[in-house]
Amino acid sequence: RFSLLRAWLQQCDAHTCCQRPRALEGNFPTRVLDIGNPDALRLVSNQEVFSQKVSSRRYIALSHCWGKLAPGKIPQHCTTTQNIDSRKEGRGFCVGSLPLTFQDAIKVSQGLDIRYLWIDSLCIIQGSGGDWATESGRMEAVYAGAYCTIAATSAVSSEAGFLGRDEDETHRDNQNVPRYVSDNESPNSQAYLHTRAVNFAQEVDNGPLNQRAWVLQERYLSRRTVHFSSYRMYFECGFGIYGEDYTQMKSIVGSEKFIDLDPNFPSRLGSDYFNNVIKFLQSLFETYSTRELSVPADRAVALSGLLARIGSVFECKQSYGILEKFLHRTLIWHWTIPRKENTVDENSEVPSWSWMRYKGGIQFHQIRYGEWDKFRNLQFTRDGRALVTNVWEFRNCRLQKDLGADSTGIRHQILDSSGELRGCVMYDVEDYSTLCLEWAIILGAKHESQDLYLLVVRRTAGGEYERLGTGMIHRNYVLRKDGDAIFV
Incomplete structure (x- = not known):
């Protein structure tokens, strides 16, 4: 041999x-x-x-x-x-x-x-x-x-x-x-x-x-x-x-x-098409999220060398599995179903917007290249531990549990005052599903459509905002608030 x-x-x-x-x-x-x-x-x-x-x-x-x-x-x-x-x-x-x-x-x-x-x-x-x-x-x-x-x-x-x-x-x-x-x-x-x-x-x-x-x-x-x-x-x-x-x-x-076997990773990825890079990164993070760790806290560490390399090739900041150049597309994740093993560590130093804060498998929204227009009012703070953005207020709508989607109780429909479907929300944790709609961060709009991709957030005691889940909504049912907000 x-x-x-x-x-x-x-x-x-x-x-x-x-x-x-x-x-x-x-x-x-x-x-x-x-x-x-x-x-x-x-x-x-x-x-x-x-x-x-x-x-x-x-x-x-x-x-x-x-x-x-x-x-x-x-x-x-x-x-x-x-x-x-x-x-x-x-x-x-x-x-x-x-x-x-x-x-x-x-x-x-x-x-x-x-x-x-x-x-x-x-x-x-x-x-x-x-x-x-x-x-x-x-x-x-x-x-x-x-x-x-x-x-x-x-x-x-x-x-x-x-x-x-x-x-x-x-x-x-x-x-x-x-x-x-x-x-x-x-x-x-x-x-x-x-x-x-x-x-x-x-x-x-x-x-x-x-x-x-x-x-x-x-x-x-x-x-x-x-x-x-x-x-x-x-x-x-x-x-x-x-x-x-x-x-x-x-x-x-x-x-x-071809990219998996790159002997000088990620040089081949750096010369690939933008959409192929997105697909690779999302697949990489989805795979990693399902893998086993003896120490759960290592979830934010065990990929750090690889992420540093990727950030270097694309000359962008990266923080907790989110890359600045692909910021919107790496933020739009949700949990896989069933969710029995997905838990959140409320004491973790990892920001709420990162999937690394949680235990369990994730998936990204499958959006084809050219099918969405991202909102540009979103960027890292200097230390990469928070995001600066605008928040939007929900208006003239309410939540209803989507009983037909799954039995986990995390997926909800957004209905207008007459009961018409105007969007949906998937919460990160079951406990959050009892909350009313509060605030949203808009990541982008579906191309040539009135539908918006969003993150549902809530305000903390310190006046910052933390993630509760992800979803979509018709543009007429959110209103942007003035001023910058800190997303932690």
Whole structure:
């Protein structure tokens, strides 16, 4: 398997699109594992690595599931302020003392002749007095700068390992001998085109690892990734996806995977059409919102590196999953149905207008390009923690529960004085559905129509406004109030 993996990496090295950007040449994590000694490991700093005369400073990054942990409990294998000195000095620590997933990652790295390995729980100091708050913000650079990323795709925890596989499934697949096709990149070679490319989606995209929120940005930011599924190994780079079963899926301009496989994400996104960017961002946030987090508060952190990159490419401010250049379209979200798992943290520092404040899946209003005209009286404050806008007052209308829509009690109809339907509201939380219509923030108008897209808000004790839900209404049933309002 390692010979095939080495061949994939060598082939990828020849891809122009997969070349490591010069800006990352001097990039190196704060700490890495030195696995050059097969019998013992040492935790070394980047200063120590750069002071040594070594043939290569390449490192591999591991993407993995921690597994289920008791709240506040730190696994014994983690690096802490109590054991970091012993891990840095002398003979370091024994490979056998580590969880099986980490041992497998060491085997792969050594099989590729890569001396340094980065694993979050070992290279970041965990717990009290640790540097997680600082180092978690550097993960963007860690994964982007790695020689490659090892994804323990099939492992449900650090203890599970990933090099073992279902040999019966692998054998059964090999009985289905596919036809030969020419490899466009190497005309004299041949490769199998597997007829069951759907395996990749089932084993990788839907695998245990890719249900985790943190892993989404790890995958996008990695220049290339080796996925170890339950049945086979896959290699993913900017040129395409290759499988141990001879699966090939090329990354073609305009294809669904083209942006996903960007080795220097999000450079491909930055050159795409505006509407395609909107679709990608909305899909990205919808996917992320359904993923699992051991610490719910990490919802506003686990995508920060990716968002910083996107904001940089589009030269715009971004805050809590909302991007200034796409402000109106990233604000117009609502909860998925059913809503049993959607909860709001009233004590959260995340603004009410951000979907990151809540737990549960979201969806965006599907508005085609050119089908709406946005209102421009909406912008971030300097620190990005609030929005400055105008508020509108509802008039001559009332709410009625929409019993035919769903059983959650969050969707309401807006009726005029004669009972005619004039709009609808979907509340973020069931408790809000008992409120009367108060205020609205208008995001835009349906093109060549009198219908307006809005956010329902209420005034706080401090005179600011916070979000209650989203909806639509006919223009005649709202009236703009003078002066600016702060939306928090």
